[in-house]
Amino acid sequence: MTEKDWEKWVRMIADEYDLDLGKTNKETLKQKKILEAAIHIFAEKGFSGSSTSEIAERAGVAEATIFKHYRTKKGLLLRLVIPAIAKVASPWITRSALKILEQDKPFRERVEDVILDRVLLIETNWKKIKIILVESLFHPELREAIQTHVAKSVFPVMSEKIKQLQAEGELRRDLPDYVLLRSVISMAIGYLLARNVFPEQLAQSEEKDEISMIAEVLLKGVGGSHGD
């Protein structure tokens, strides 16, 4: 991929991957503003640390309007978060990763593409995903939604793909599928979290190179010549 192609592709995916809300909806302008404000503030201060009055102010609506539409503060949270979970785990989103893996390229490049793809997906929706990650620790409903959607819709699809790749000799056969899948996800999220906690440390290196290294570690491991 040339430098230019790369950038075009990145932009395209970023657009396409907005886990948005407003596709099928009759939501008013005010409702959209409320949701946008809520995402921003929940992400910044956490659910409990945010106040509905602040959200209302940022959205430019009366506080009562929030409650007319979402009944409770928690209702607003769920309205934000459950559709996002559903979308991340939707076949449509999952399939886009599969498609990349089915392209006619060296496996190594396909792995890089998939990682980048997921990293972009997460970055595009970083606020929402931050909310999901944090609040799922405190709200069992969210945990359940994640389990239901991810475990029952993402995992089976990916598991099958992994087994196929194992059969093709692209992935090792001596480790169970869930370990392989977990390894990819761990490395991707670990990378993103590191960037968040130590922002200046990673600012200098190119994202493309970082992803390339992640793929390298994933495929070949960290072991040196001595271990052979």
Place this chain on the structure above:
Amino acid sequence: MTEKDWEKWVRMIADEYDLDLGKTNKETLKQKKILEAAIHIFAEKGFSGSSTSEIAERAGVAEATIFKHYRTKKGLLLRLVIPAIAKVASPWITRSALKILEQDKPFRERVEDVILDRVLLIETNWKKIKIILVESLFHPELREAIQTHVAKSVFPVMSEKIKQLQAEGELRRDLPDYVLLRSVISMAIGYLLARNVFPEQLAQSEEKDEISMIAEVLLKGVGGSHGD
């Protein structure tokens, strides 16, 4: 390591690794109860979601007592969290990982031991670490404390060790130290989070085996024969 040795060792480390507070303990019984209650409730509901009255009730003290000792709610959080960060990042704790790496064993076994060691460290202090991870997203002071301690006290030590292992041929030399370190940590935390979100899925497999597989992936990667 025999089965028996393993268990003994696990118990020993678990004891030793309690990031506890009460070492320099001038702390009264009531203070200990307050800290214990706060850890429990902060971990369960998050800092903002917890109320001092609930903490007081669980600790069996009057609400005012909390403020006598810690001045503010946030003071209580910091009193819990800063020493824990300091301790995790303390030379003493870091060095214990180094010691394991310096033992006279095959590298592969040493890696397994280190991972298990860190996993146990995290498990032993899971509530506190959960608080640290979550609240560091919302309180810059905490982020700074982590950066200061980890980046300036853990990273240099580990970095040096990694370079030494690269020189010895145990680790690859074509990747920067921080990538290697991040890879280990990502895999460990990814494993623990997965256990948290999908508890029943991992309940069946032995922790020892899981860690063995993590080490395997780390050292050799997930790539199959085809990639060679």
Place this chain on the structure above:
Amino acid sequence: MTEKDWEKWVRMIADEYDLDLGKTNKETLKQKKILEAAIHIFAEKGFSGSSTSEIAERAGVAEATIFKHYRTKKGLLLRLVIPAIAKVASPWITRSALKILEQDKPFRERVEDVILDRVLLIETNWKKIKIILVESLFHPELREAIQTHVAKSVFPVMSEKIKQLQAEGELRRDLPDYVLLRSVISMAIGYLLARNVFPEQLAQSEEKDEISMIAEVLLKGVGGSHGD
């Protein structure tokens, strides 16, 4: 009166005595539903304890519809209550009591008939009368409406009748008319309230017998032979 006559008569009066609204009915179906819902909810929770949203929900209309028709919540209350007061106190309703007293029967039977007649009138409209009684304690307008209608339209008529009965020797002449009237009303309402607060205690006895006893006490008093 035979058992059969009695039952027929009771049914007839109950129909006839519905203090209803919908006589001059230009009222739409929705308006009727609103009024019905309001009566139910005001009686159940009191005026202040009821919310327009609950009334709207029960009536199956939008909240705004209530305000289109009755301008304010209090307007709705008054629309319910003032016509009911007017009707209870209307010459038509008052006269029906007089008519009973003018029938050609022993006085004792006529008294029983009148008490039963009023008890039925109250029972038929129990919800509305509950609202009137309770809310008149808190809304001076209602108190005034009652005073105006009852004192100026019921009392004079009844007073005259009482004086006539005193002249005829059916009622004692040594007590003022208002004491006699109050006594009848007190006994009737006392009976109904007792039935409300201690429902199971009075469930067993026949209403006809209870009224007969009330008439007996009213006419002859509770004093025993010793007092003569």
Place this chain on the structure above:
Amino acid sequence: MTEKDWEKWVRMIADEYDLDLGKTNKETLKQKKILEAAIHIFAEKGFSGSSTSEIAERAGVAEATIFKHYRTKKGLLLRLVIPAIAKVASPWITRSALKILEQDKPFRERVEDVILDRVLLIETNWKKIKIILVESLFHPELREAIQTHVAKSVFPVMSEKIKQLQAEGELRRDLPDYVLLRSVISMAIGYLLARNVFPEQLAQSEEKDEISMIAEVLLKGVGGSHGD
């Protein structure tokens, strides 16, 4: 009883009959002020129509103070009302009526004394009793408290006394005890309510005379000579 004795007695009873709260209690000054304010405002506007902020203001305390002591608004209501119910129905209060009936006087005078005694009891605690009467229509707990206390502690005692008076020939034997008891209570409460709804009408007559007439009606009935 001379005019002077009468007044002295009235004053004495009024003091003695305060259904008060603060006998056994460590209630703070502020708590007493809250209770007093609540009684006033609940009586004036009804429970639902009163706001805690208004109560706080009248009591001269912060709103939060109310909730520290009574947890909820309803808790405050119950704290006011349940002890009052218990006290009205206490053996001590009931027995004072019995004592009057056992005095060595003509029965007629004893009846007048008892009625006056109860009327004073109710007047002294009119606000609380108004609250009890009104709110018991909307809060089942209150209804239950009344049933429990009155039905199980007042009624049996009075019932026995009534039977004794029937045996002595002071009260008629051909009517059940509950009818006789209800008659007395109906007449007393009817008198008080009438005074409330038509205040100016009764302002002119002396209370002593009114009660004398109530006793007369109760004992001899309203029937005239013709009915004999």
Place this chain on the structure above:
DNA sequence: GATGAATGAGAGTTCATTCAT
């Protein structure tokens, strides 16, 4: 050192009501 009482500020939520459609 510990607490019960008290509170100002603000939380989430409900209220009756208005208005454009």
Place this chain on the structure above:
DNA sequence: TATGAATGAACTCTCATTCAT
């Protein structure tokens, strides 16, 4: 006529915190 959207004001209640004891 009827309503969905919107809201300012008020609501009950909780918050972290202070202070006299």
